[in-house]
Amino acid sequence: MRRVALRIVIFGPGRIGVAFARALARARCDVLGFVGRDPARAAAAVAAAGCGRVLAAADHVHAQAVVFAVGDDDLAGAIAAAAAAAPPRPCSLWLHTSGRHGLEVFDGLAGIRRGIVHPTTPVPAHSPGVEPLRGAPGVLVGDPRAQRLLxxxxxxxxxxxxxxxxxxRALYHAACALAANGLTGLFAEAAAACAASGVVRGADAARLVEALMRGALQACGDRGSVDGLTGAVRRGDTATVAAHLCELRAHAPAAVPAYLATAHAALRLARAAGLSPMRADAVAAALDA
Ligand SMILES: NC(=O)c1ccc[n+]([C@@H]2O[C@H](COP(=O)([O-])OP(=O)(O)OC[C@H]3O[C@@H](n4cnc5c(N)ncnc54)[C@H](OP(=O)(O)O)[C@@H]3O)[C@@H](O)[C@H]2O)c1
Known part of the structure; x- marks a missing residue:
């Protein structure tokens, strides 16, 4: 018997929309196309995804699964606009990809199955050869009737x-943002400070920072954050911490708030790892000076 491909419409021709379309088309789903606010953006998504076409909002009636991959603050409006354009196809699965929102955004829509697929990984704009979703966690929520399809x-x-x-979910999403987007912000600050030091130059600064971050993440994964922590705060090298702050204030002042916030977090871990209260208090005083 011939298997009929699952027909999918995607609202939101952005990063996640394109990544979903590429992965689903590769898995032999029938991606009908994209609904966007701007047809040019939807056409660009069709080109990047290599499948589908530019659709109107009412085209969701042709799909068994309707994916809302729009910004968190645009989600309720996009769902309302889709439902206003045409009544949902009975038993179709309507799902969104937001970490912030629950199933309640679909309240008031009758006859659909509701779901959430939140890919818990950063998905930047498409670049050839990169498959950001493969092997990443996907946090799922859904009605009992939606589970199998989800x-x-x-x-x-x-x-x-x-x-x-x-x-x-807002707290969960804050944690995701801290881990992923916070790390990106930290990367930029650390790479800028490293480049300003003049010890290494140009792209080498970013390479060193990337290696340090990968190593720190590996240590956290292998040993946990308490045992994985290294560095001046962990050792209680107060004069070194004071020198860091002095030079950052002079040459990379934008990095000072991030240094202080992360050093305070590191100090909590250092105390838990056994740094003596006297040395820990001295580091805290240097950070607060
Ligand atoms: N990117 C990630 O790393 C990532 C990871 C996990 C989850 N998510 C979630 O996935 C969702 C999408 O994120 P994203 O990064 O893909 O955002 P994005 O790149 O900004 O794409 C969102 C797209 O939705 C379009 N849009 C907004 N309102 C719309 C509407 N009413 N109808 C149709 N299209 C509309 C936007 O149009 P314009 O072009 O006009 O702005 C834009 O093209 C968010 O909920 C986000 O939290 C993202």
Whole structure:
């Protein structure tokens, strides 16, 4: 018997929309195309995804799965606009990709199955040869009737499923932002300070910072954050911490708030790892000076 491909419409021709379309098309789903606010952006997404076409909002009636991959603050408006353009196809799966919102954004829509697939990985603009979703966690939420299809979609996207029912989604999303976007901000500040030092130059500064960050993440994964911590704060080298702050204030002042916030977090870990209270208090005083 011939298997009929799952038909999918994507609202939001952005980073996630294109990544989803590419992965789903590769998994032999029938990606009908993109609905966007700007047809030119939707056409660019069609080109980047290599599948589908530019669609009108009412075209969701042709799909078994309707994906809303729009910004978190645009989600309710996009769902309302889709439902206003045409009534949902009975039993179709409507899902969004936001970490911030729950299923309540679909309240008031009758006859649909509701779901969330939140890929817990940074997905930048498409670059050839990069498959950002493959092997990443996908946090799933859905109505009981949606579970089977959600898991099938997750598999086709190449995501590893995690159960995300219940809990505080804004807090969960804040944690995701801290881990992913916070790390990117930290990378930029550290690379700028490293380049300003003149010890290494140009692209080498970014390469060194990337190696340090990868090593620190590896140590956290291998040993946990308490045992994985190294450095001046962990050792209680107060004069060195004071020198760091002095030079950052002089040559890379934008990095000072990040240095202070992360050093305070590191100090909590250092205390837990056994740094003597006297040395820890001296580091705290240097940070607060
Ligand atoms: N990128 C990531 O790393 C990542 C990871 C996990 C989850 N997510 C989630 O995925 C969702 C999309 O994120 P993204 O990074 O892909 O955002 P994005 O690149 O900014 O793309 C969002 C797209 O949605 C379009 N849009 C906004 N309102 C719309 C509407 N009413 N109808 C149709 N299209 C509309 C935007 O149009 P314009 O072009 O006009 O702005 C834009 O093209 C968010 O909920 C985000 O939290 C993102």
């Amino acid at each position: 898991r099938a979609l997750c598999r086709r996207l190449g995501l590893v499923p995690f159960d995300g029912h219940g809990g505080n």
